[in-house]
Amino acid sequence: MSDWYRDFANSGVGTTITKQLGLPRPAQLRRYEPGQPLLPGPALVGSAGQGRLRDQVTALLRDAGVTVVSPVVADGDDGGAKLGAVVLDATGLTGPGDLAAAHDLLAPAMKRLGASGRVLVLADPPATAEGPAQAAARQALEGLVRSLAKELRNGGTANLVLVPEGAEPALGGPLRFFLSGRAAYVDGQVLTLTGATPASQDDERPLAGKVAVVTGAARGIGAAIARVLSRDGAHVVAVDVPAAGEQLASVANEIGGTAVALDITADDAGPRLATQLIARHGGVDVVVHNAGITRDKLLVNMDAARWNSVMAVNLQAQLDITQALLDTDGALKPGARVVSVSSQSGIAGNRGQTNYAASKAGIIGMVRAWAPEFAERGATINAVAPGFIVTEMTATMPLGTREVGSRLNSLQQGGLPVDVAETIAFLAQPASAGVNGQVVRVCGQSLLGA
Incomplete structure (x- = not known):
């Protein structure tokens, strides 16, 4: 589905007109394709204070084939190559004074960030701080990241990952996700990791051998x-109503799945599905509650x-099916992943959607409440909250409504269904074991809601 305004604004005459009129020019986003390198350019890795993650991040990036450069190189000593990403290890913050180091690293690096560049800040959770000054500095990073995400152009994104002490082994999967084209429409978000240790995976086919159920x-x-x-x-295992x-x-045949x-x-519905999954597939590894x-x-x-x-449909069915899978021995395989589709409406509300927004907010409450039980089983449950996603349904909206909805975010465009799918696939991976009870907004940092 083409974005006519984005395409026009990036054409020769469109670029001239939008510049003259001061109109926004949405970028062509870098989206994931199999075999694609993690980043299109080198990554700058630096720290504010005595961070504990810098060496780990450097090693992870080099293992992924990324060239890692120092802040000195980012200032221009490498001949002007554009940066693919900037990663700031801010786990060493002790108080507000240390935030100057974050500014000193990020400000000059922004001038070198390439198209669809990534900024990723790593920090400790404010709740584990030793005192008010350290908590203030850690919390300040959220304001910094959310604001920086609104300043970036050319398809750039900025996100914050909170890594408590002991959760370092869980960093690899989220690091690769946020820097990759998979996270093209995830912007201005905060993710908190747990200490769960991820299993190994093939990054090209991380779900090889897994069985996944998708409703709707x-x-x-x-x-x-x-x-x-x-x-x-x-x-x-593709699930939908008999009328569909x-x-x-057609979808199941296309992908070699089961309808x-x-x-x-x-x-x-829950017991029937659980019984069928055990009988035909020996259980299920991934459950995606998408129907709505x-x-x-x-x-x-x-x-x-x-x-x-x-x-x-939106809430009670998710509760009932998940409970049935939990109650049926062998239904959920070890290391299972459950991902529920919530909505931006469940966070920010939407006029005329009290029922829909309530159901989608309820999903968030469900995920957070179930997270400890899933952790005890070595499993995870998370949610994604899409913003304005361009679908056949949104294509029928009046032009004005559709244009306003798609532009009210930092990336100045609507997302695609694949953007939601990529985030769900990340949460379904073995490498996402340290992500539990979280809600990831796939909204291009919508200006509506938190």
């Missing part, structure tokens, strides 16, 4: 999720049927 897989974002998980090596059987079969026609709101509906209306005019149907 017949079209749109669900179909994109199924395709990306299959690309990454998983056998995908033809489209569902299952199922009404996920049925009372026995909208029945929009102002609350004052909303009837009970609209409210109840949205709650049943």
Whole structure:
């Protein structure tokens, strides 16, 4: 699906016109393709204070084939090569005075950041600080990163990963994700790691040998999720309502998966699915709760049927199916991953969507509450919260509404279904073991909500 304004703004005459009129010029984002290098240019790795992660980050990047340069080189001693990324280890902060070192590293490096460049800041959680000054410095990084993300142009992103002491082994997967083209539409986000130790994986096919269930897989974002998980090596069990059987079969046949026609709101949907997964596949490694509906209306005019149907599909079905999988011996394989699709509406709210926003906010509460139990099982449960994603449904919106919705973010464009799918695939990987109970917004740093 083409973005006519982005394409025009990046054309010869469009570039001239947008510059003259002071209009935004959305960039062509760097998205992942198999075999693509992690970064298109070298990475600057530096620290603020006596950080403990700099050497680890340098080794991880070099293992991934990335050239690592020092802050001195980033100031121009390498002949002017554009940087693919800047990684700041800020785990050494002791107080606000140390933040000057973050400025001293980042400010000159921004002039050298290439198209779709990445800025990644690594820090300790404010909650584990030894006192108010250290907590203030750590919390300040969130404001810095979110603001910097709004300043970057040319498709650049900035994100913050909090790495508590003991969680260092979990850093590799998130580091590669945020620097890669997989995270093209993830911007201005904060992710907190746990101390879980990831299993090894083939980064080209990280889900090889895994079985993944995707609900709502017949079209749109669900179909994109199924395709990306299959690309990454998983056998995908594609689930949707019987009425979508033809489209569902088409998607499953395309990726060599299995189609299952199922009404996920049925009372026995969870046990039936769990039994089938054990019988046919020996259990499941990845569960993606994507199915969802909208029945929009102002609350004052909303009837009970609209409210109840949205709650049943979007929230209650996720609760019931997940509980059934937890309760059925052998249904969830060791190291299982559950990923639920929430929404920006569940965080920021949206006029006329009290039912939808409530259901999507409920998903976030569900994920956070279940995270400790999943951790005890060596599994994880997380959520993604898409913003404005360009789909067949959004294509039917009035032009003005669609344009406003797609531009109100730092990247000045709507996301694609594959952007949601790539984030889910990251959370499904063995390398994401240290990510649990988290919500990742796939919204280009929307200006709506937190």
